Amino acid sequence: MAYRFRLYPTDEQRTALAKTFGCARYVYNWALDLRTQSYCEEGKSVSYTDTSKALTKLKRDEDHEWLKEPSSVALQQSLRNLESAFQNFFDGRAGYPSFKRKHGKETARLASNAFTLYGKSLSAAKGPGALNVRWSRDLPDTCNVTSVTLTKDSAGRYFVSLTCTEEKDPLPETSKTVGVDLGITDVAVTSDGHKSGNPKHLENDLYRLKKAQRRLSRKMKGSENWKKQKRRVANIHARIADKRNDFLHKLSRKLVDENQTICLETLNVKGMQQNRSLAHSISGTGWSTLVRQIEYKAEWAGRTVVKIDRWFPSTKRCSACGHVRKTKPLSERHWRCEECGESHDRDVNAAKNIRTVGLTGAADAASDSGGHSKTRGAFVRTAHGPVNE
Numbered sequence: 001m002a003y004r005f006r007l008y009p010t011d012e013q014r015t016a017l018a019k020t021f022g023c024a025r026y027v028y029n030w031a032l033d034l035r036t037q038s039y040c041e042e043g044k045s046v047s048y049t050d051t052s053k054a055l056t057k058l059k060r061d062e063d064h065e066w067l068k069e070p071s072s073v074a075l076q077q078s079l080r081n082l083e084s085a086f087q088n089f090f091d092g093r094a095g096y097p098s099f100k101r102k103h104g105k106e107t108a109r110l111a112s113n114a115f116t117l118y119g120k121s122l123s124a125a126k127g128p129g130a131l132n133v134r135w136s137r138d139l140p141d142t143c144n145v146t147s148v149t150l151t152k153d154s155a156g157r158y159f160v161s162l163t164c165t166e167e168k169d170p171l172p173e174t175s176k177t178v179g180v181d182l183g184i185t186d187v188a189v190t191s192d193g194h195k196s197g198n199p200k201h202l203e204n205d206l207y208r209l210k211k212a213q214r215r216l217s218r219k220m221k222g223s224e225n226w227k228k229q230k231r232r233v234a235n236i237h238a239r240i241a242d243k244r245n246d247f248l249h250k251l252s253r254k255l256v257d258e259n260q261t262i263c264l265e266t267l268n269v270k271g272m273q274q275n276r277s278l279a280h281s282i283s284g285t286g287w288s289t290l291v292r293q294i295e296y297k298a299e300w301a302g303r304t305v306v307k308i309d310r311w312f313p314s315t316k317r318c319s320a321c322g323h324v325r326k327t328k329p330l331s332e333r334h335w336r337c338e339e340c341g342e343s344h345d346r347d348v349n350a351a352k353n354i355r356t357v358g359l360t361g362a363a364d365a366a367s368d369s370g371g372h373s374k375t376r377g378a379f380v381r382t383a384h385g386p387v388n389e
């Protein structure tokens with residue numbers, strides 16, 4: 001788990017950070033080159049340990065003395081990052097590692113021996129003075145910080161990310177189970193009728209983003225004005241991401257805090273993303289991010305997430321009597337069941353059906369585990385919805 005905070009370095013610290021970022025990038029690219037050359041020309045593969053030894057040699061070299069200035073831990077970490085990039089490549093998870101470019105996001109990671117954290121005073125080894133971190137929230141008492149990553153994004157903002165090993169911190173049990181329908185007008189609608197809304201302010205930002213991007217395309221690439229405009233575009237991007245994340249974090253927190261079991265339909269997310277006319281608003285709402293957040297928060301809190309991944313008629317079925325309607329116009333927000341006369345809000349009805357299917361699945365799981373259903377610690381399981389229509 002990682003906690004990210006905004007960082008406001010002093011001028012002196014900025015200079016030091018720029019050096020660290022530059023050296024970390026240099027070492028990464030240098031080692032990538034070394035590994036590639038050696039393999040291409042001699043057919044010899046170079047391991048992490050080999051690069052580590054070569055780095056020690058390189059630093060003794062007169063022309064490379066400047067590599068001694070930043071924390072050596074950050075440089076070692078570059079080699080480790082490269083190693084995992086190669087591992088991902090060998091395992092088929094990613095393409096061949098590429099060189100890190102000067103412009104763009106810059107990072108340096110410090111292992112536990114390269115920073116000190118006392119209470120809220122954080123300083124990097126060799127870095128001048130304590131860093132000015134905006135502690136927007138408290139770290140949990142159970143959190144043990146194992147590494148610190150310093151980042152400068154393309155909008156020129158600095159961040160510090162603290163990676164923690166964390167003890168689970170279960171919440172008191174509740175008996176509530178909720179079904180959640182993921183949608184567009186509302187990112188999430190729950191079976192008890194709560195509607196999350198969709199962060200509308202994003203629309204203004206998206207409009208401004210489009211405008212700024214258009215302006216950028218009219219500037220001469222590489223010119224001062226182009227750089228300025230590029231910074232503006234990056235700023236808007238960053239603001240959109242911040243607002244979106246904030247919204248999703250609050251939503252997932254609330255769902256996990258208030259419910260013991262959370263049932264989600266995860267199949268539609270994919271299906272609807274293929275629908276081009278809806279795609280834009282969905283990518284803006286970030287369903288998969290929300291689902292991921294609910295899952296990890298549930299795990300710490302000892303809650304259960306039930307994912308329903310088989311299609312079932314959640315919007316067409318009456319949650320009161322089980323009657324399935326033949327048609328389901330997407331625009332119809334309210335409808336009355338022709339069988340039992342119950343009137344429904346489309347999304348709340350869907351969420352209620354999701355809850356019902358999830359509960360059936362959860363019951364199965366409890367009996368599967370031989371009565372261990374009361375054990376704390378979340379399990380994420382997949383329930384299959386009824387396929388009969």
Ligand SMILES: [Zn+2]
Nearest residue numbers: 318321337340
């Ligand atoms: Zn009905």
